[in-house]
Amino acid sequence: MTTPDWFVYRGAGEPHDGIDRLPDPPPWRDFDGGPVVGTAPPLGTESTRRLGTGGLRGIAWRPEELELINAALYLRRPLLVTGDPGSGKSTLAHALAHELGLGRVLHWPVVSRTTLRDGLYTYDAIARLQDTQMAREEGREHTEDIGAYLRLGPLGTALLPYDRPRVLLVDELDKSDIDLPNDLLNALEEGEFRITELQRVAHKQPQVRVLTDDGDRAPVHEGRVRCRAFPVVVMTSNGERDFPAPLLRRCLHLDLPSPRNDEWGAARLETMVRAHFGDSDAPAREELIRGFLESSPGSLRAADQLLNAVYLTQKAARDSAPDRQRLAELLMRPLDHGEHGHR
Structure with missing residues (x-):
């Protein structure tokens, strides 16, 4: 533009x-x-x-x-x-x-x-x-x-x-x-x-x-x-x-609009993550962003949860995809589903 x-x-x-x-x-x-x-x-x-x-x-x-x-x-x-x-x-x-x-x-x-x-x-x-x-x-x-x-x-x-x-x-x-x-x-x-x-x-x-x-x-x-x-x-x-x-x-x-419902909002979220973490470990980071954006319709998640997940998986589970997935799910639980998404 x-x-x-x-x-x-x-x-x-x-x-x-x-x-x-x-x-x-x-x-x-x-x-x-x-x-x-x-x-x-x-x-x-x-x-x-x-x-x-x-x-x-x-x-x-x-x-x-x-x-x-x-x-x-x-x-x-x-x-x-x-x-x-x-x-x-x-x-x-x-x-x-x-x-x-x-x-x-x-x-x-x-x-x-x-x-x-x-x-x-x-x-x-x-x-x-x-x-x-x-x-x-x-x-x-x-x-x-x-x-x-x-x-x-x-x-x-x-x-x-x-x-x-x-x-x-x-x-x-x-x-x-x-x-x-x-x-x-x-x-x-x-x-x-x-x-x-x-x-x-x-x-x-x-x-x-x-x-x-x-x-x-x-x-x-x-x-x-x-x-x-x-x-x-x-x-x-x-x-x-x-x-x-x-x-x-x-x-x-x-x-x-919510980043999950809007391409401009999603691009804004990706820019925010890139500003904090640069281009290092881009594939794993993109996987986390995609999981955040594709979360259950109506569930409430905050960008801080995504930033926490990116940081921790880069530091604690860089070489293990299953561990990255488990940590990401732990840190990005919906905020509005009972006790962090579990009954």
Whole structure:
């Protein structure tokens, strides 16, 4: 497929400067946060684990999938990515950061107890009180800045005024409490949030440096965090629940089919395996991929199971086809059939 000229993300896995050629955002998605903070840290170990040493070169995306991904970049809108385990949902965030040179992915894993505040920032009031009391007992003044007790979460860090967008992965949003998708709307729509604890002291301390999710410090003026470049937001869902219409209206929905039911998904899975293991022991690896793809209709398996099977059979059963088969079956049992497929 010839890549259209307007594509910023090409899905080829080769880093390039396409993000710098992105046109200005629509007027309703133009943000003016400042002053600009530093650049993003380089890709971390999580991205290396996801992408392998090959960086997912030549990843197989459908033309319409690439169109949706690039539309989200142009419109500065979040991507809601749905699909079965192994379809490449979380990998997309790391592939975008790698190819577009956007640095470390900010990862926000969601569980049933996750609240919007968890993603924005935390304030350790107890530690501040203890430090104040200790200073008083020692007969000295407590001089530690309030910023020492604040830490921005992944979403809060993503909304800092970077000159180039950060990549934020909101992983498994369908695991959240019923309120979180609605609570996200204002931060994603307005591109900003307020830190109440800093607003209270803004009259005497208008600018405070706070810890970010990267471990750096960034200035926050009068308790307000507002983005300049809207982050590349990838929200994943395994389809375990429906989302409210207001959230769906503000996102672009990308549904990735199961690798077992789709030739593009299967090619994407093969690319993922090749990125991690290269071309060594290709026949045995292809046999495992074929077994994964031809598993019983309706059974649920994750790509991590396949990667585990490829690694272990290469290390522990390289010269024995029966042992490879037995280990592969052990590691790739369906996740949704009783106790790992056995009654």
